[in-house]
Amino acid sequence: MEAKLRSGCLDDVLVKKISVYNDSRIAIIDELQSLNIEQAVKVEAYIILLCVKGKGSLYINGESRMIHVNDLFICHPNIILENSMISIDFECRCICLSSEYMKQLLLIAGESWDLKMFIEKIPILSLNAEEAELFCQYYSLLRSKMLGTPCKHQKELIDSLIQAFLYEFHDALERFIKLKPPTFTSGENLFKEFISLLSSSYPKERMIGFYANQLYVTPKYLSAVCKEVSGQTASELITQYMVKDILYLLRNSQKSIKEIANELNFPNLSFFGKYVKQHLGMSPKQYRESSYG
16 A cells, blocks of 8 residues: 655654644754655645755755755745655754744745745755854754743744844845845735645646635636736646646555546546646656656
């Protein structure tokens, strides 16, 4: 029987076991040696990890990536990590934030589509010595405050430190990508709700109407907003996320093509085959064979 995809949230028993601190909102992790990272995990948190010693290889959404000293790995919820390996001397400084906690922070309200897409394409960034040192300073301060004697305004203090860290992190990204100033229009907020709904749903609905109904708008308005914010229509975005699920299952699952079609709620195998050929340029069987080759 095929192994079930593990959910990687902060409440996971194994995550709690390796955490220096974990209150289900924030987790601080120093080492990964005792964690089985070969098993596929669907990440359900925001992870910011700096490699301070050794090296590792990560499979992120089916793509191989290497991480070395002073490399920063960033991921957001709903990505798949699997078949990862780290060297014996690997050490890291890792901050994990739950989705719910991130929504409460002011900065996340300004997260741009450009930044989200950039992180999906380039999840590992090489920091310079100054940036790596700054990360470690924030990490050490957070660690000491979380593990020290609680004070009257413990929560407010930690929240402020996390926000300060995220602002520093956001500014550091300017070296890699030119970020647009955050905006808070109703259209941008609707777009973020749509992307959150789309990325977290499984199996994904392929019709715009489903998401429009969930968000209490018309399909035409939702598509117009998506086009204005991201340059892509709602249908194009749905297809983009749908194809990701298909690619993952064809590459990494032992399920038959018919089982995959059923799992993703396609009406029949023929429709699934035509959908895959339309977007990948080959049949599901051809793609699976080419990925194994």
